[in-house]
Amino acid sequence: MTSDTSNAPAGSRSGARPSSTDDAPRPLTGPWRFVPGFGRPTARFVHRWAIALLISNVGIVATGGAVRVTGSGLGCPTWPRCTDESFVPHGELGVHGAIEFGNRMLTWVLIVIAIATWIAVLRFAGSARRDKWLVTLIALGIPFQGVIGGITVLTQLNPWVVALHFLLSMALVSAAAVLVFRMRPYPAPNAPEAADSDAPPTATRRLGIYLAWLVYLVTWMAIYLGTVVTGSGPHAGDADAPRNGLDPDNATQLHADAVFALVGLSIAALVYARVFARPQQRSAVVFMLLLLLQGLIGFVQFATDLPIALVIAHMFGSAVLLIGATWQLLVAQNSVAKNPDPAETATKKADPLRESA
Template identity: 40%
Template sequence: MKLDDVKLPTNHSNALVRRLFSFWAPTTESMRGWALAAVVVNAGITVTGAAVRVTGSGLGCPTWPRCTPDSFVPIAHPEISPVTMAVEFGNRLLTFLVLAVGFACVVSAMRLAPRRRPLLRLALLQPAGIVFQALWGGLVVRSLLNPFTVSVHFLVSIALIAACWALYARSGEGDGPVRRVTHRDIRRLGHVLVAAVVVLLLAGVLVTGTGPHSGDALASRFDLDIESVARLHADIVYLVVGLSFALMFALHVTDSPRPARRAALVLILVELAQGVIGYTQYFLAVPAFLVGVHVLGSTLVWIATLRVVTSLRTRDPLTAPAVASPTETPAKV
C-alpha cells in the first residue's frame, strides 16, 4: 500500500479532529499552525526540564533509557521519592509529544502542494534534534547531572526553538530572495541583538550551573564564583536591553512596518518582566519557583528576539517581480 492511499479524517465534521489531522492535507495556514505548535511544545519541554531541576528530581529516574534498573516506567523504590520519580518521568514522556509534533511538521512539509524544499529541510531538523536531545538526556542522567551536560541540554532546546520559529516564519513567506523591509543598518542591529541574546543565554547557563539548584544532591557544580558570574550575566542583560531599546527607537523614527515595531515593543516588555523576576529571585535568595519562572522568561525572550529579527525581512513568491525601493532592496541571506 502506498502512502498516498492512506485515508485520514481530514474532512471530519469536528473542527478539532480536522486540525489534528491537517498535516495530511496541509495548507499554508495549517503548515504555519504546526510550526507554531512546535515552537510551543519545545518551549514547554524546556521549562518542564527546568522544573525537574529546581524540584530536585533530576535523578528521579536514576537510569536511562529505563526509569529504574529493572523497569521502563516508575515503580516503587525504597531509595527514590515517588514524587521526584513522577516529575522526571513525566518530563521524559513529554518528549514523545514534542516528537509527534515534529513529525507532523515533516509530513505537512512533504505533502504541501507545491512542495517547498526549504520548509522540508527546516522541518526535518525537528525529529533529528529531538532524537539527539533524548540521547543527550541519557548522558545527562549517566553523568549524574554534570553541569556541562545539563547546560548543553538547555542550549540544544534553544537551537530547536530557533529552527521551529524559522519554519514558522518561512512557511508564511515565498521562496524568492530575501527582501528587507527596514533600513539595512536596522537589520544589522537586529542581527547584533540576536548575537547578544545568545551570549546572554550562555551566561545564564553558567549562573545556573554554578547556583544552588543542581537537580540532585549528587550533582556537581561549575567551580566558579556565583557573585562574579551573576554580575557578568547582569551586565549582558543591560547590553541586550540597550540594544532592544535602540532597535525599537530606530524602527519608530524610520516609520518601519507596524509588525516590526510591535515585535520590538513586545520584546522590550518581556525583557523588563524578566528583569523584575531576575532581581526578585536574587534578593529572595534564589527560590526554586522563581528560578523556574526565570527559565520561562528566558525562553520567551529568545522567542521574542527571533520574532523581531524575522520581522525585519521577508521573501516574495518566486513568480512575483522584485520591488525596488530605498527601504526594500534585495539583501543577501
C-alpha cells in the same frame, strides 16, 4: 511549486501565500487520504502544526526546569531505562522518580507533534525546499536532544552537559519560531509605502538588520551566561550533583552585564524602527517588554534566594525572549528583501548587463 519559491531565501517569502499555491488541488491517494487534514494540507493547517511544535518545545523547557529545581534530575538514576531493571519508576524512587519519568514521557509527546508537523510541511504544496529542510532538522534534533538528556543523567548531572542540554532546547525553540514565521498564511509586517525620494537608502535599512542580529546574538549570550549562573548556584538537579566551581556572585554579575548590553541594543533597535518607520516596530516593542519582564523576574528571584516558581518562570521567559529576538530578526530581514532600494532597482532596470555581470 515553482522553482523561484523553492529557492527563495528565508526572509524573502513575505505576504500571503498565493491562493493557487494554497488551494492547488492534489490527488488524494494513498493512506493519507484517510487522515483528516493531512490528505491535502492547507496553509492554515500547516501553520497551526508549526505553532504546536513551537509551544511544545517551549513547554519541554519549562518542565525540564521543574525537574531541575525540584531536585529530580536523578529521579530516574540511569538512561535509557529509569532503573537498571525497569523502564518505569518504582515506589522507592518517590516523587522525584515520578517527576523525572514524566518529563521523559513528555519528550514522546513532542516527538509525535514533530512528526505530524514534518508530514504536514512535506505534503503541503506551498512548502519551499528550505521549509522542508528546516522541519526535518527540527524533527531530528528532538531525539538527539533526548540523547543529550540521557548523557546528563549518565554523567550525574555534570553542569556543563546540563547547560548543553538546555541550549539545544533553546536552539529548537528558535528554529521552531523560524518555521512558524515561514509557514504563516497571512502577510508579514511591511513598511508603509512611500515615494522613492522618501524611502530610506539601503544602508539605513540594513542598519535595522545589523541591530536585529546584534539583539539576537546578545540574547544568546545572555542565555548562555544564565546557564553558567545556574551551574554555579544551588539548583543542581540533585543534592549530590557537582557544580561548575565558579563564584555565583561573579557569574551573576557577568550575566547581568550581558543583560544590560541587551537592553541598550534593544533600545537602539526600537528607536531605529520608530524613527525610520520600519516594519519591525511592533516586534521591537514586544521584545523590549519581554526583556523588561524577564529582567524583573531575574532580579526578584536573585533577591529572594531563587524560589522554585520564579526559577521556572525565568527559564520559561528565556525561551519566550529568544522567540521575540528571532521574530524581530526575521521581520527585519523580510522588510529589506521585500523593499529593495529604489535607486538600485532603477539602476538595474537601466543597465541590465550590470546586474548579470
